[in-house]
Amino acid sequence: MNNLDMREYIINLLEHGHRIDGRKLDELRKPIEIKVNVSKNAEGSSNVKIGSTEVMAGIKMAVGEPFADSPDQGVLMVGVELLPLSSPEFESGPPDEWATEMARVVDRGIRESKMIDMKKLCIREGELVWMIFLDLYTINDDGNLIDACALAAISALKTAVFPVLEKDKVKFGEFTKNKLPITKIPVTCTLTKIGPHFIVDANTKEEKASDARISICLIENNNICAMQKGGGSGIEIDDLKKVFSIVKDKTKELRSLVTTAAK
Amino acid sequence: MSNLMVEEKDVVVPGEILAQGMDFVPAQGCLRENDKIIASQLGLVNLSGRLIKVIQLSGRYIPKKGDVVIGKVVDIGFSGWRVDISWAFEANLSMKEASSDFIDKKTDLTQYYTYGDIIAAQITYIFGSKIIDLTMKGPGLRKLKGGRIISITPSKVPRVIGKQGSMISMIKEKTGCRIIVGQNGLVWIQGDDSEKMLLAVDTIYKIEEEAHLSGLTDRIKSFLEDRNGSSKKN
Amino acid sequence: MAQAKKTERPDGRKLNETREMEAKVGIIKRADGSAMFRMGKTIAYAAVYGPRELFPGFMQNPEKGILRCNYDMMSFSVTERKRPGPSRRGVEISLVTKNALGPAVNLDQFANTVVDIFIIITQADAGTRCAGITAASMALADAGIPMKDLVSAVSVGKVNGRIALDLVKEEEDLDGTTDIPCAIMSRNNEITLLQLDGDISEAELIEAVELAKEGCHKIYEIQKEALKEKYKEIKNE
Numbered sequence: 001m002n003n004l005d006m007r008e009y010i011i012n013l014l015e016h017g018h019r020i021d022g023r024k025l026d027e028l029r030k031p032i033e034i035k036v037n038v039s040k041n042a043e044g045s046s047n048v049k050i051g052s053t054e055v056m057a058g059i060k061m062a063v064g065e066p067f068a069d070s071p072d073q074g075v076l077m078v079g080v081e082l083l084p085l086s087s088p089e090f091e092s093g094p095p096d097e098w099a100t101e102m103a104r105v106v107d108r109g110i111r112e113s114k115m116i117d118m119k120k121l122c123i124r125e126g127e128l129v130w131m132i133f134l135d136l137y138t139i140n141d142d143g144n145l146i147d148a149c150a151l152a153a154i155s156a157l158k159t160a161v162f163p164v165l166e167k168d169k170v171k172f173g174e175f176t177k178n179k180l181p182i183t184k185i186p187v188t189c190t191l192t193k194i195g196p197h198f199i200v201d202a203n204t205k206e207e208k209a210s211d212a213r214i215s216i217c218l219i220e221n222n223n224i225c226a227m228q229k230g231g232g233s234g235i236e237i238d239d240l241k242k243v244f245s246i247v248k249d250k251t252k253e254l255r256s257l258v259t260t261a262a263k
Numbered sequence: 264m265s266n267l268m269v270e271e272k273d274v275v276v277p278g279e280i281l282a283q284g285m286d287f288v289p290a291q292g293c294l295r296e297n298d299k300i301i302a303s304q305l306g307l308v309n310l311s312g313r314l315i316k317v318i319q320l321s322g323r324y325i326p327k328k329g330d331v332v333i334g335k336v337v338d339i340g341f342s343g344w345r346v347d348i349s350w351a352f353e354a355n356l357s358m359k360e361a362s363s364d365f366i367d368k369k370t371d372l373t374q375y376y377t378y379g380d381i382i383a384a385q386i387t388y389i390f391g392s393k394i395i396d397l398t399m400k401g402p403g404l405r406k407l408k409g410g411r412i413i414s415i416t417p418s419k420v421p422r423v424i425g426k427q428g429s430m431i432s433m434i435k436e437k438t439g440c441r442i443i444v445g446q447n448g449l450v451w452i453q454g455d456d457s458e459k460m461l462l463a464v465d466t467i468y469k470i471e472e473e474a475h476l477s478g479l480t481d482r483i484k485s486f487l488e489d490r491n492g493s494s495k496k497n
Numbered sequence: 498m499a500q501a502k503k504t505e506r507p508d509g510r511k512l513n514e515t516r517e518m519e520a521k522v523g524i525i526k527r528a529d530g531s532a533m534f535r536m537g538k539t540i541a542y543a544a545v546y547g548p549r550e551l552f553p554g555f556m557q558n559p560e561k562g563i564l565r566c567n568y569d570m571m572s573f574s575v576t577e578r579k580r581p582g583p584s585r586r587g588v589e590i591s592l593v594t595k596n597a598l599g600p601a602v603n604l605d606q607f608a609n610t611v612v613d614i615f616i617i618i619t620q621a622d623a624g625t626r627c628a629g630i631t632a633a634s635m636a637l638a639d640a641g642i643p644m645k646d647l648v649s650a651v652s653v654g655k656v657n658g659r660i661a662l663d664l665v666k667e668e669e670d671l672d673g674t675t676d677i678p679c680a681i682m683s684r685n686n687e688i689t690l691l692q693l694d695g696d697i698s699e700a701e702l703i704e705a706v707e708l709a710k711e712g713c714h715k716i717y718e719i720q721k722e723a724l725k726e727k728y729k730e731i732k733n734e
Contacts, residue, residue, distance in 0.1 A: 006411070013457055020461075056571065084567065087527045307728075
């Protein structure tokens with residue numbers, strides 16, 4: 001309802017360098033809060049708030065057979081649940097396109113950056129490896145769920161510990177002090193395109209008025225390890241150059257928040 | 264012997280006993296249970312004589328006859344328009360009520376209102392949840408062109424308007440914007456200067472956020488003056 | 498009393514004592530009403546949406562609004578991962594939760610609409626359905642839904658042969674434990690949820706439900722306080 005004429009109005013504001021909530025185009029919402037170990041039965045967990053957007057991440061670990069094409073590596077499974085509790089627009093039921101896309105974008109950032117040394121998750125090659133189940137749940141959707149989920153995911157992974165393993169079986173609810181083999185901190189930043197303008201950390205109203213988005217995941221040396229262009233419209237090569245410098249800045253900002261919160 | 268257990272402006276929760284004895288009469292937001300009056304929703308106690316009311320503080324907009332609301336035209340039929348007024352069901356605007364002009368049956372109705380048009384309309388009739396009739400005949404009722412719509416909690420609308428419209432007049436005066444506040448929590452704001460419009464929006468959100476804190480009028484006044492002052496310096 | 502002192506509950510509580518509680522209202526901005534309730538290590542979030550249009554249309558009731566409830570647990574809220582998505586257990590708990598809250602709610606003026614309640618458990622240490630009901634009741638009130646009372650819920654049971662209030666997982670898992678989740682509207686002590694699994698005598702059951710009543714009265718005070726906390730400054734105007 002309140003999004004009508006919104007696009008026109010938003011674009012008009014953007015021309016003047018403003019956003020509907022008073023932010024600059026490249027300004028993240030404040031505060032960004034990252035809490036870790038928020039769910040005590042999980043091997044790792046986190047709660048991330050960006051403005052009023054809130055998500056929770058949790059990790060459960062199990063042991064099982066590795067995939068045939070990677071017999072000496074652990075297994076990572078990422079899922080996103082868009083809880084109907086978190087938005088009037090989400091419905092009960094199995095993950096839809098949007099939840100699946102989000103899970104895969106988060107997954108790729110972690111996987112391709114080699115954030116986790118998967119070889120260290122091998123217990124016996126070809127037989128038994130650690131499996132990491134990383135599940136993300138939305139609590140309140142006020143836009144930019146991708147970045148919030150990615151942030152929650154890496155914060156939970158960074159603080160997760162192995163459970164106790166006895167005779168090839170996990171002792172549920174008993175944890176060791178050994179952390180996961182984390183090598184890097186990949187951080188995702190999504191830019192949303194509205195008309196000719198790019199903004200960071202879009203809220204729901206901005207997302208509804210948008211044409212396209214691009215999520216970029218950077219590791220510490222600013223190399224790109226995952227990317228996803230989403231939304232219905234296209235972007236140009238010149239756009240990429242423009243967004244890249246913003247993404248470098250913002251991922252740095254977000255990474256420092258993670259390293260402070262998730263020691 | 265009757266016993267009043269609450270004071271004016273107490274916040275009460277559903278089921279809370281407000282009075283005992285038969286001397287008090289339950290009104291909106293309350294119900295009688297034997298010799299007790301209990302709150303039937305979360306809200307603020309309002310006492311007037313023997314009447315006890317609980318004024319709603321939260322929740323969705325619930326249409327009431329006489330409310331001026333802001334709506335969006337979502338469908339056009341043979342004899343009128345369907346309007347989204349932020350309630351579970353759409354409201355109906357008939358040809359007869361759409362304009363003070365006579366609208367002939369053969370007229371292309373989109374000449375008057377078309378899909379997506381925003382209007383300020385008044386509720387004239389309600390039956391159950393699904394039948395809600397609107398009119399455009401009345402002062403200030405019209406199509407709203409351009410501008411921006413924001414949405415606030417409907418229970419905060421009286422605070423945005425203020426006593427005898429004092430709050431909204433102040434915002435209009437300090438920002439130079441045209442503003443219409445619908446009882447359904449939608450607020451239409453239009454101005455020529457984007458900075459001033461943003462100020463009007465921020466002010467209304469601030470009222471929504473701080474509606475429950477004391478000294479609201481003074482705080483809003485200085486907020487408007489500070490922001491106006493700082494933009495002049497630039 | 499002497500017996501209560503000698504109890505050996507895992508967390509050192511007395512038999513008639515609840516765990517430490519925490520409640521917060523208005524935690525989810527997109528929702529029409531929301532609340533969090535923590536009972537020891539069990540944490541429930543609840544959100545209410547509505548009254549809104551009910552789809553499909555043939556399910557609409559032209560006389561009053563319908564209450565719907567969905568209870569679920571986060572996969573990592575329990576020690577052994579729960580697969581995301583619906584389960585038989587979740588479906589049953591959703592139903593008994595709806596029935597526990599239904600008698601408190603009056604949707605007469607919202608014909609054809611639905612009021613949706615969503616409950617998610619973020620951390621579980623037994624008593625999750627009770628925590629969910631307690632949170633949902635606050636969320637309904639926060640959403641301005643007409644209600645005749647708040648609903649408070651707690652589980653009671655027989656552990657090691659003794660009647661105890663608010664069991665934790667460790668007690669629930671003991672051999673021979675009887676678990677009785679209860680929900681009660683405090684003003685008239687009307688029971689709206691009553692389930693039992695175990696083995697217990699009639700006299701013990703009555704004793705247990707009496708204990709649940711006491712527990713619910715304490716929970717009610719916490720709920721009331723949390724709701725008033727969100728709106729408390731209004732009085733100063």
